[in-house]
Amino acid sequence: QKTFSYGPYDxxxxxxxxxxxxxxxxDDIETLAFKKLYPHTKxxxxxxxxxxxCTCNRHxxxxxxxxxxxxxxSNSDNISNEIIELHYREYSAALKESGxxxxxxxxxxxxxxxxxxxxxxxxxxxxIHSRIVSPIYPVTQIACDYLGVASSxxxxxxxxxxxxxxxxxxxxxxxxxxxxxxxxxxxxxGNCEGIGFIEEDGNYxxxxxxxxxxxxxxxxxxxxxxxxLVEKKDAISVN
Numbered sequence: 001q002k003t004f005s006y007g008p009y010d011x012x013x014x015x016x017x018x019x020x021x022x023x024x025x026x027d028d029i030e031t032l033a034f035k036k037l038y039p040h041t042k043x044x045x046x047x048x049x050x051x052x053x054c055t056c057n058r059h060x061x062x063x064x065x066x067x068x069x070x071x072x073x074s075n076s077d078n079i080s081n082e083i084i085e086l087h088y089r090e091y092s093a094a095l096k097e098s099g100x101x102x103x104x105x106x107x108x109x110x111x112x113x114x115x116x117x118x119x120x121x122x123x124x125x126x127x128i129h130s131r132i133v134s135p136i137y138p139v140t141q142i143a144c145d146y147l148g149v150a151s152s153x154x155x156x157x158x159x160x161x162x163x164x165x166x167x168x169x170x171x172x173x174x175x176x177x178x179x180x181x182x183x184x185x186x187x188x189x190g191n192c193e194g195i196g197f198i199e200e201d202g203n204y205x206x207x208x209x210x211x212x213x214x215x216x217x218x219x220x221x222x223x224x225x226x227x228x229l230v231e232k233k234d235a236i237s238v239n
Contacts, residue, residue, distance in 0.1 A: 018037060021041065026047070026049070026158075027190030030190045047216070054164050056164060056165060063147070065100055065102045065146055066091075067149045067150075068150055069139060070111070071153075071156065075112045088122065089174075089202055091103055091150070093198060094170060100147050103128060107135055108135065143160040143167055148168035149161075152185075153171060153188060161193065161214065162194075165215075166214070168196065171189065171195055172198050173197055193216065194216070
């Protein structure tokens with residue numbers, strides 16, 4: 001029967017202002033940042049929720065395409081030529097280095113604009129075989145169906161990274177900054193575990209497009225952490 005007014009960090013973090021006893025995050029850099037913000041809260045790094053869901057060993061890879069989750073310009077019908085040309089530059093690099101046959105542009109579940117058709121038309125007119133796909137299934141379920149994932153800054157990049165042990169995952173710095181998804185996209189992605197980058201000027205290390213085994217850091221899962229907290233509380237109550 002209580003309500004709580006916003007504290008100093010609620011609106012910034014969307015996680016609260018340190019009034020909870022424990023905070024569970026999924027990245028070491030984020031954990032360090034929140035420890036600075038909340039010195040009296042126990043901040044714990046857990047295993048990413050989609051870790052261990054890779055299905056590559058249970059079905060044959062028959063899709064030689066790249067998935068690109070799109071998560072900006074929500075509800076807009078048009079985007080600038082500069083943004084379109086940046087997409088073309090980054091997608092061209094991804095296709096060239098990975099050897100992929102084409103590109104799947106995945107709309108955001110909340111998207112109501114038509115700008116994605118403008119982008120798709122441009123790409124196809126300039127030699128990139130792209131198509132628009134609906135977000136029917138979570139990216140965590142379809143990551144293994146692709147050679148790799150490449151897009152501007154998006155939570156889907158981390159979801160895909162930890163859902164599949166073999167895909168490459170690449171973030172576009174130029175587009176992320178241009179559409180103001182983050183002043184520092186690398187920092188926004190925390191420790192960037194298993195994620196490569198095409199830099200703002202278009203430079204990149206070709207190795208970021210290689211399919212290789214990704215082994216995430218070993219951490220406790222959220223249920224394991226919660227069970228330990230409950231057991232600790234019960235033990236204190238008994239004592």
